[in-house]
Amino acid sequence: MEEIKWTKEQLEVIEDRGNNLLVSASAGSGKTFTMTKRIVDLIVNEKVPISNFLIVTFTKTSAEDMKKKIISKLSECEQTDYVLEQIDAVASSDISDLHSFYSRLVSTYFYEVQLDPNYHIIDELESSYLK
Helix, strand or coil, X not given: CCCCCCCHXXXXXXXXXXXXXXXXXXXXXXXXXXXXHHXXXXXXXXXXXXXXXXXXXXXXXXXXXXXXXXXXXXHCCCCCHHHHHHHHHHCCCEEEEHHHHHHHHHHHCCCCCCCCCCCCCCCHHHHHHHC
16 A cells, blocks of 8 residues: 655644644645544544534535545544444534535524524625616
């Protein structure tokens, strides 16, 4: 198996153990690969459950890709009860795109932002009509 050569910046992301982390880089730079490595390391080596993570991406596709990659990498680990529980928990974890995250936030705390709990996000057709 080929050994991965991490860049200095990627290693910082993987090894940093601060509380919060924002990773911003251009397309194709290895963000998902690097973040997956960091997340799986934290889950497996430091026993941080996937339910403790908030992972927000720009697109639904990226969020789904992240989930698949985390499951794939966890599946390569020793299959302890803990790891199997984490694999199962990925589906219901807080890995989503920005719109889904904000929608969930507003739906939960609609009373704080003084919105009708029956709000909905308009689609492109409604948006065009209103413009």
